[in-house]
Amino acid sequence: MAKYAHPDVRDNGINYIKTNCNKIALISSYAVGDSYATVNGRILADVAMTSTDFTLSSSGNDRVITSAAGKQDSAANASGGSATNHIAFLDTVNSKVLWVTQETSGQVINSGNPVTFPSLTYTVQQPV
Numbered sequence: 315m316a317k318y319a320h321p322d323v324r325d326n327g328i329n330y331i332k333t334n335c336n337k338i339a340l341i342s343s344y345a346v347g348d349s350y351a352t353v354n355g356r357i358l359a360d361v362a363m364t365s366t367d368f369t370l371s372s373s374g375n376d377r378v379i380t381s382a383a384g385k386q387d388s389a390a391n392a393s394g395g396s397a398t399n400h401i402a403f404l405d406t407v408n409s410k411v412l413w414v415t416q417e418t419s420g421q422v423i424n425s426g427n428p429v430t431f432p433s434l435t436y437t438v439q440q441p442v
Contacts, residue, residue, distance in 0.1 A: 316346045316400070318414040319436075328379040328438055331412050332368040334405040337361065338381065338431055340417060342392075344400040350409040353402050358395050359387040359429035363403075375440035383433035393425040401434060 323330045339360040341353055367382040381403075399417035404410070413436060423429060 316344050316414065317416065318344070318346050318411065320410055320412045322410065323412055328377060328436060329370060331379055331403055331436070332365050332370060334408070334410070335363050335368070335403045335412055337404040337406050338363055338385065339402045339404060340387075340390075340395070340423065340429055340431070341400050341402050341414075342395040343398040344402065344414050348411070350404070350411055353404070353411050353414075358392050358399070358423045359390040361385040361387050361431055373437065377438045378435050380435045381431070381433055383431075385431045387429045387431075389426045390423050390429050391425065393423055395423050396420055399423075401431070 337360050339353070339357045341356040342358055343356060344353065367385065369380045371378050371380065397420045399420070400414050401417050402411055403413040405412055415434060
């Protein structure tokens with residue numbers, strides 16, 4: 315399963331996600347390099363985010379960003395997905411895919427059903 319972090323996130327750090335992510339989306343599949351338009355075409359469910367939905371913290375010497383738990387799309391946009399589902403953190407203002415990670419439950423989504431997003435973390439490790 316593909317994972318991805320936009321160059322702006324890698325260049326500017328995890329605070330870039332907190333400052334610029336305004337939507338989290340469950341997508342049916344992802345391959346590294348998929349465009350913003352491609353990712354938008356694969357959205358099964360999504361929720362609006364603000365900077366207050368993210369927490370920056372430390373875990374030992376590492377830095378961590380954590381998204382708020384329990385954000386819910388009351389009605390999924392489309393049906394589909396399963397083991398290939400991913401969660402994408404999006405900047406809709408600048409049409410950027412900021413971060414993509416695997417969705418691990420492998421559930422099939424049915425259009426119109428609620429989808430609850432879990433708390434997700436992205437860790438930047440201290441160089442050794």
